[in-house]
Amino acid sequence: MSTFGVIAVVALTIIVLIAMGALLSYLSRTGSEKHADPDAELIEAVNAVLPQTQCAQCGYPGCRPYAQAIIKNDEPINRCPPGGEQTIEQLSTLLGTPVLALDTSCGQQKPEQVAVIKEDICIGCTLCIVACPVDAIVGAAKLMHTVIADECTGCELCIPPCPVDCIDLIQPEQTAASWQWPKPAS
Amino acid sequence: MGMFGKEKKACMQGPLLFGFHGGLQLQPNKRALQNSTDPITELEAPHELVIPLLDYNKNSIAPQVELNQHVNRGQLLAAGIIAPATGQVMAIEPRHIIHPETIKANAVVLEVDKASDNQSVHMANQANHDSTAWDTQLSAFLNMPDNVLQQSALYGLGGAGFPTASKLDAALGGIQTLIINAAECEPEIACDEALMQTEATHIARGIDALVQLTQCRHCLLAIEDSMPAAIDAMSAALKSINAQVKLTVIPTIYPTGAESSLIQTLTGRFIPHNEKPSDHGIVCFNVATAYALYQAIGGKALDSRVVSLGGSAMPNPLNVRVRFGSSVEAILLATGNASVINTARLRAGGPLSGFDLDTPQVPITAQTNALLAEPCITETPAQPCIRCGECSDVCPAKLLPQQLHWYAMSDDHEKCQQLNLDACIECGCCDLVCPASIKLTQSFRYAKSKAKHIAQHQQKTLDAEQRFALHEARVAKRKQEKAHAIEQRKQSLKARSKPQSDQIKAALERAKLSAKSKKPR
Numbered sequence: 001m002s003t004f005g006v007i008a009v010v011a012l013t014i015i016v017l018i019a020m021g022a023l024l025s026y027l028s029r030t031g032s033e034k035h036a037d038p039d040a041e042l043i044e045a046v047n048a049v050l051p052q053t054q055c056a057q058c059g060y061p062g063c064r065p066y067a068q069a070i071i072k073n074d075e076p077i078n079r080c081p082p083g084g085e086q087t088i089e090q091l092s093t094l095l096g097t098p099v100l101a102l103d104t105s106c107g108q109q110k111p112e113q114v115a116v117i118k119e120d121i122c123i124g125c126t127l128c129i130v131a132c133p134v135d136a137i138v139g140a141a142k143l144m145h146t147v148i149a150d151e152c153t154g155c156e157l158c159i160p161p162c163p164v165d166c167i168d169l170i171q172p173e174q175t176a177a178s179w180q181w182p183k184p185a186s
Numbered sequence: 187m188g189m190f191g192k193e194k195k196a197c198m199q200g201p202l203l204f205g206f207h208g209g210l211q212l213q214p215n216k217r218a219l220q221n222s223t224d225p226i227t228e229l230e231a232p233h234e235l236v237i238p239l240l241d242y243n244k245n246s247i248a249p250q251v252e253l254n255q256h257v258n259r260g261q262l263l264a265a266g267i268i269a270p271a272t273g274q275v276m277a278i279e280p281r282h283i284i285h286p287e288t289i290k291a292n293a294v295v296l297e298v299d300k301a302s303d304n305q306s307v308h309m310a311n312q313a314n315h316d317s318t319a320w321d322t323q324l325s326a327f328l329n330m331p332d333n334v335l336q337q338s339a340l341y342g343l344g345g346a347g348f349p350t351a352s353k354l355d356a357a358l359g360g361i362q363t364l365i366i367n368a369a370e371c372e373p374e375i376a377c378d379e380a381l382m383q384t385e386a387t388h389i390a391r392g393i394d395a396l397v398q399l400t401q402c403r404h405c406l407l408a409i410e411d412s413m414p415a416a417i418d419a420m421s422a423a424l425k426s427i428n429a430q431v432k433l434t435v436i437p438t439i440y441p442t443g444a445e446s447s448l449i450q451t452l453t454g455r456f457i458p459h460n461e462k463p464s465d466h467g468i469v470c471f472n473v474a475t476a477y478a479l480y481q482a483i484g485g486k487a488l489d490s491r492v493v494s495l496g497g498s499a500m501p502n503p504l505n506v507r508v509r510f511g512s513s514v515e516a517i518l519l520a521t522g523n524a525s526v527i528n529t530a531r532l533r534a535g536g537p538l539s540g541f542d543l544d545t546p547q548v549p550i551t552a553q554t555n556a557l558l559a560e561p562c563i564t565e566t567p568a569q570p571c572i573r574c575g576e577c578s579d580v581c582p583a584k585l586l587p588q589q590l591h592w593y594a595m596s597d598d599h600e601k602c603q604q605l606n607l608d609a610c611i612e613c614g615c616c617d618l619v620c621p622a623s624i625k626l627t628q629s630f631r632y633a634k635s636k637a638k639h640i641a642q643h644q645q646k647t648l649d650a651e652q653r654f655a656l657h658e659a660r661v662a663k664r665k666q667e668k669a670h671a672i673e674q675r676k677q678s679l680k681a682r683s684k685p686q687s688d689q690i691k692a693a694l695e696r697a698k699l700s701a702k703s704k705k706p707r
Contacts, residue, residue, distance in 0.1 A: 052650040062654055134653040153650050176244035176283060176291050180639055181631040186568065186595050 039071045042095075046070050049090045053082040054133035055155035057107045062133060070095075078102050082154075084109035113154035113169045115147045121166035128158035128167060204454035206447045208580040209439040210615050214412045216376035217503035218494035218556075225380035226492055226505045229520050231271040231303055235296040235511030236549040238283045239264050242341075242349055246292055251275050256299075259306045260337075260487040263294050266349060268339045270489035270509040272306055273298040284514070284534050284548040286541040293549075296511065320391065320484070327483045328398055338482035341552040343491055344443070344472030345535065350479070353469065357400055362467035364402040365452060366393050366476055368409045368416070369436060369443035372536035375556045377492035378473050380505040382409070382416035385477055386423035392480030394429040396471060405431045406452055407473070412438040440538065441613040445470050447582050459583070459609040493550060495521060497537075497558030499530040508550060514557055515546040523559070530559035538614035569622035577616035577626060583609040587616040587626045594633035599640065602633050610634070 037043075046067040053063070058079040060066040069075040070091070077091040078100035085102065092099045102109065117128075117137075124142040136152040139145030147158075149172065158167050172178075219225060239247050247264045251257055254276075257269040273296045280290035327334050331354070340350035344367060370378040382389060397405045407424070409417050417435060424431050434452060441447055449468055450456055457463055463470060471479075478488045489510055495517070496503045502522045514532065518524055526532065532543040534554055550557075577587035586605055593601040607630060616626040 047651070052647045052654065054650065054654045062658065063651070064655075133657055134650045135657050136653075150646075151649070151653065174289060175246070176238075176240055176285065176289055177246075178639070178642075179285070179287065179289055180635040181286070181628065183595070183632045184568075184625040184628040 043067050051083045053153040053155045079106045081107035114149050114152040118166040127161035131157045131161045206450040207584045208582045212440050215373040217496040218376040218505045225383045229506050229508045231298045231509045232516035236281050236293050237511045238291045238293045271298045272302045282548050288544045338487040343474035347553040356464045357469040361400045361402045364405040365470040366407040368473035371440045371443040374496040376494045379413045379416045386419035388480045389477045390423040392476035407433045410438040494556040497560045499559040499561045511549045526559035531562050533558040566623045568624045576619040580615040594629040599637045
């Protein structure tokens with residue numbers, strides 16, 4: 001093989017390698033642009049621990065905004081009454097921060113509850129439908145509204161706007177589908 | 187104990203039998219068949235029937251009848267649920283259901299109209315004896331199986347109560363082996379045995395219909411060797427109609443009657459708990475289900491079943507055919523067993539796989555194969571586990587009950603999953619052999635239902651999150667649309683006011699001009 005040939009092969013190899021390097025660095029840059037927020041994964045993990053009641057008792061308009069505040073603004077992890085101790089413990093394990101007592105200025109932990117509309121009193125004002133963060137109330141203007149019990153998170157946000165005070169919170173009844181075998185005495 | 191593989195007993199047609207792990211040789215103790223000369227006593231429908239509006243997964247379903255409506259026997263009350271007698275709907279309200287703990291479910295309460303109901307019984311009996319019509323009925327069924335299956339509300343009568351139509355749907359096409367389960371391995375339960383003694387020919391026809399419908403390559407009827415009378419009756423009946431069914435006599439070992447154990451015994455195949463037998467070309471039906479199908483083809487919907495009354499405290503043990511929805515109390519009163527209502531421990535289902543009842547005012551369903559009365563004795567408290575390993579020796583699912591119990595009691599659901607808790611068939615063998623009287627099965631039932639509850643809760647949480655995200659997006663979109671609309675309105679107002687100002691300017695100019703032109707004058 002001539003000297004020229006050897007030089008040509010070496011030069012070609014170098015050009016190809018440079019081109020590949022440039023391409024790879026471009027690809028990795030465009031790839032990382034999608035994950036612009038380095039905290040996104042952590043926010044996702046915190047959000048997964050929160051009970052998704054969307055009750056806003058923490059002072060944020062939902063569970064995801066609170067998760068964002070915990071990561072971005074160092075908001076304390078004890079501001080979620082529906083999650084209670086269990087959620088605080090899970091968050092402290094996840095974030096490596098100390099376990100705190102529930103901040104009772106946000107509210108008290110309550111047993112599982114669902115909203116029920118007294119249908120004979122309801123005037124069909126739609127205010128509760130607007131207030132419900134999880135679209136669990138159905139109805140139309142001047143027609144009776146009702147709560148889809150399976151979808152209600154018991155967040156209580158529908159209670160204050162009701163002008164005729166026709167929404168109650170009750171503990172969901174035990175059904176054949178939700179029943180659990182009791183734990184035997186050990 | 188667990189000697190199945192080693193001790194193959196002589197079988198009628200000499201098939202090869204395979205073993206399954208564990209199991210127990212228990213005394214059959216079928217009291218229901220011991221005292222009476224008539225294997226099955228027909229009970230009249232009681233005054234009131236209570237039919238819970240629940241589907242197979244115990245979810246509530248909507249009624250298709252109204253209050254005070256008159257319903258005929260066999261009429262649809264809700265999807266897949268029929269009226270077991272002619273009468274009037276007295277209430278649609280929550281009533282106690284047959285359950286380990288007192289629990290209510292929405293139910294149709296039917297006041298039975300005895301006169302017209304007796305007439306319906308008479309007509310049904312006449313239809314039963316008209317055997318010449320069978321061939322036409324069968325070919326009509328084979329042409330349009332869905333018609334019969336939808337009208338007759340067939341459920342598996344072996345104990346799990348799975349809707350037969352769904353099972354057949356999955357089974358149609360690609361079925362090699364059809365298994366008719368007449369093992370009835372649990373002590374005290376004798377309803378299938380009694381049915382085979384009295385209705386052998388009709389059962390054989392039902393099985394034949396299943397064979398023709400599924401077009402299976404072979405069909406096996408499995409009966410335990412402890413029921414010679416039933417074996418003789420079925421053998422003769424199958425021969426008389428020349429059905430392509432192989433009667434297989436299997437050793438009496440509990441729980442051979444469990445679907446997985448029976449399939450393993452007959453075919454040697456082990457079906458993992460998360461797979462269906464139909465995935466392996468196998469389908470199983472209980473022998474009483476085959477009889478119910480025979481009746482359905484003849485136009486009679488499934489509205490009653492045979493229940494074995496037994497247990498050591500039952501004064502008058504026997505097999506009774508009762509309508510669904512009859513209360514346990516009514517059955518005990520009608521059979522001369524009223525004395526046990528307040529004196530004994532009542533149990534629905536077998537001594538191992540069943541559960542104790544808090545109250546006898548509960549209606550029986552297609553799943554209730556036995557009602558037992560046992561003396562009230564104080565239970566021996568559980569002792570610490572001595573790690574003898576007996577429980578894992580008898581477990582038909584090849585689990586490690588002793589370890590599973592530990593994790594179940596400490597709510598470690600991940601470990602329970604790893605040790606395959608879902609494969610537990612809750613047969614109760616481990617409880618029976620445990621020298622420390624540990625309630626293993628109940629801890630497994632607890633852990634399984636808890637895991638299910640957690641999964642349901644997680645799904646609900648995920649759904650709520652998703653709906654919240656959609657809600658937020660919708661609110662944001664509306665806000666944006668509103669802002670956009672306001673902006674547009676502003677722009678259009680501006681645009682409209684422009685020509686106006688031009689007109690005013692022009693008018694002003696014209697006025698100025700005219701003023702100028704007037705001045706010199």
